[in-house]
Amino acid sequence: MVGEPQEPQMWPSVGLRLRKNVQGVMWLEILLASVLGFVIYWFVSKDKEETLPLEDGWWGPGVRPTAGEDKSIRPFKVETSDEEINDLHQRIDRVRLTPPLEDSRFHYGFNSNYLKKIISYWRNEFDWRKQVEILNKYPHFKTKIEGLDIHFIHVKPPNLPSGQTPKPLLMVHGWPGSFYEFYKIIPFLTDPKNHGLSDEHVFEVICPSIPGYSFSEASSKKGFNSVATARIFYKLMLRLGFQKFYIQGGDWGALICTNMAQLVPSHIKGLHLNMALILRNFYTLTLPLGRCFGGLFGYTERDMELIYPFKKIFFSLLRESGYLHIQSTKPDTVGCALNDSPVGLAAYILEKFSTWTNSEFRDLEDGGLERKFSLDDLLTGIMLYWTTGSITSSQRFYKENLGQVNKHEMLKVYVPTGFAAFPCELMHLPEKWVKTKYPNLISYSYMPRGGHFAAFEEPELLAQDIRKFVGLQERQ
Numbered sequence: 001m002v003g004e005p006q007e008p009q010m011w012p013s014v015g016l017r018l019r020k021n022v023q024g025v026m027w028l029e030i031l032l033a034s035v036l037g038f039v040i041y042w043f044v045s046k047d048k049e050e051t052l053p054l055e056d057g058w059w060g061p062g063v064r065p066t067a068g069e070d071k072s073i074r075p076f077k078v079e080t081s082d083e084e085i086n087d088l089h090q091r092i093d094r095v096r097l098t099p100p101l102e103d104s105r106f107h108y109g110f111n112s113n114y115l116k117k118i119i120s121y122w123r124n125e126f127d128w129r130k131q132v133e134i135l136n137k138y139p140h141f142k143t144k145i146e147g148l149d150i151h152f153i154h155v156k157p158p159n160l161p162s163g164q165t166p167k168p169l170l171m172v173h174g175w176p177g178s179f180y181e182f183y184k185i186i187p188f189l190t191d192p193k194n195h196g197l198s199d200e201h202v203f204e205v206i207c208p209s210i211p212g213y214s215f216s217e218a219s220s221k222k223g224f225n226s227v228a229t230a231r232i233f234y235k236l237m238l239r240l241g242f243q244k245f246y247i248q249g250g251d252w253g254a255l256i257c258t259n260m261a262q263l264v265p266s267h268i269k270g271l272h273l274n275m276a277l278i279l280r281n282f283y284t285l286t287l288p289l290g291r292c293f294g295g296l297f298g299y300t301e302r303d304m305e306l307i308y309p310f311k312k313i314f315f316s317l318l319r320e321s322g323y324l325h326i327q328s329t330k331p332d333t334v335g336c337a338l339n340d341s342p343v344g345l346a347a348y349i350l351e352k353f354s355t356w357t358n359s360e361f362r363d364l365e366d367g368g369l370e371r372k373f374s375l376d377d378l379l380t381g382i383m384l385y386w387t388t389g390s391i392t393s394s395q396r397f398y399k400e401n402l403g404q405v406n407k408h409e410m411l412k413v414y415v416p417t418g419f420a421a422f423p424c425e426l427m428h429l430p431e432k433w434v435k436t437k438y439p440n441l442i443s444y445s446y447m448p449r450g451g452h453f454a455a456f457e458e459p460e461l462l463a464q465d466i467r468k469f470v471g472l473q474e475r476q
Contacts, residue, residue: 060147174251335392418469424451
C-alpha cells in the first residue's frame with residue numbers, strides 16, 4: 001500500500017548475526033566439554049595394573065667393575081673420637097648470631113634467642129658419646145648394593161611368642177630425618193606385650209638409611225632418585241632372606257615405599273603410609289567448591305576442619321616450601337654453608353622440627369620444639385648429619401626427584417594400603433584423595449594428634465595404626 005512503512009532491511013542481517021553467535025556459543029560449549037572430558041579422562045585413565053620396570057643401576061664411583069658385587073652383610077658400629085668432638089666445640093665457640101627482630105618468634109625462621117639455649121646445651125651438656133651408645137643399642141649393618149654401601153639397622157623380637165613367626169617390616173625415613181626417627185617405635189613393634197600392646201602381631205624391623213643420608217654412601221652419579229632407592233631397598237630385603245614383607249614410610253619414605261609397591265607388588269604384603277604425594281588427583285580441582293559442597297565430593301566433617309579455610313592452608317604451605325625450591329634447584333650451594341657450620345645446620349633442620357610438627361608453633365618464642373622432643377633426641381639427629389657430612393648429598397635427593405615428569409606419578413598402587421592421617425601434617429589428604437592413587441586402601445585413620453614426624457612424635461599411635469592395618473590385611 002502506498003505510503004505504508006517498509007520493514008527495515010536490517011532484520012535479516014541481525015538474525016544472521018544471532019545465528020552465528022549461537023553457533024559460536026555452541027562450538028565454545030563443545031570445546032569446553034571436550035577439554036573437561038579430556039581432563040577427567042586424564043585423571044581416571046590408566047587404571048590397569050601397570051608396574052615400573054625393575055631395571056638395574058650402578059651408582060658408585062667410576063665404571064662398574066666386571067667382577068660380581070660383594071653381597072656380604074657386615075656388622076657396623078657407630079663411633080666417635082676426641083678429634084670429632086673437639087672440632088665441633090671449636091666451631092660452636094666461633095658462632096656469629098644475628099639478633100632477632102622484636103616479637104618475631106619463629107615467623108622469620110629459627111629465633112636466634114632460643115638458638116642460644118640450644119647452643120649452650122649442645123656445647124656444655126649434650127653427651128655425644130652417650131648418644132652413640134644409644135645409637136648402638138640396635139644392631140647396625142652395611143652391605144654393598146649397586147655400588148653403594150647401604151647402612152641399616154635390623155631389630156628382631158626379643159621375646160617371640162611360641163609358634164609365632166615375626167612379620168618383616170621395612171621402615172623408611174625422609175628429610176631432614178634419619179633411621180633414628182624409628183628408635184622409639186621399634187619396641188612397640190618388636191616387643192609389644194612388654195609395652196602395653198597385644199602380641200598378636202610381632203615384627204622384625206629393618207630401617208635403612210637412604211643413600212646420601214648419614215651412614216649410607218651417597219651416589220657418585222646424577223639421577224639417583226626414589227625409584228633407584230626403592231630398587232636398592234628391595235634388593236636389600238631379598239638379601240636378608242625376605243620374599244614378602246610389609247613396608248612403611250612418611251616424607252621421602254612414603255614415595256620410596258610407593259615406588260617399591262609399583263616395582264615389585266607381588267613381594268609387598270602391605271603398604272602403610274603417614275604421608276603421600278598425590279599429584280594426578282581429580283579431587284584437587286574441587287578445592288574451590290569444597291567449602292560449600294564438601295559432601296558432594298565425599299569430604300567428611302573432619303576433612304573440612306583440616307582443609308579449610310584453604311587460604312590459610314595455602315599460605316602455610318607457601319611459607320614452608322622455600323627450602324624445597326632451593327634444594328630441588330641448587331642443593332650444593334646452600335650445602336656448602338650447612339656442611340661448614342654446625343649451628344647453621346642445627347637452625348636449618350630444627351626449624352622444620354618446629355613448624356612441621358605444628359604450624360602454630362611459629363607463634364612461640366621457642367618454636368615449641370621441646371613440647372614433643374628432647375634436646376638430646378633433636379641434637380642426635382643433627383649429629384647424624386654433621387658427623388657424616390651428609391647434608392649436601394641428602395638435599396640432592398630433591399633435585400633428582402623434582403622438576404621432571406616421572407612415570408611413577410601416573411601409576412596407581414594396587415597392593416593393600418593403610419593410611420594414617422595425622423592432623424598437623426603439612427597437607428591433609430582426605431580418604432577420597434588417597435584412594436585415587438591407592439585403590440586398595442583398606443585402612444584410613446584420622447589420628448588424634450601428631451604431625452609430619454609421626455614415628456618420632458607419636459610412636460605408640462603410629463605403631464597401633466600399623467598393627468590395625470596389618471590385622472585387617474591378614475584377615476582378608
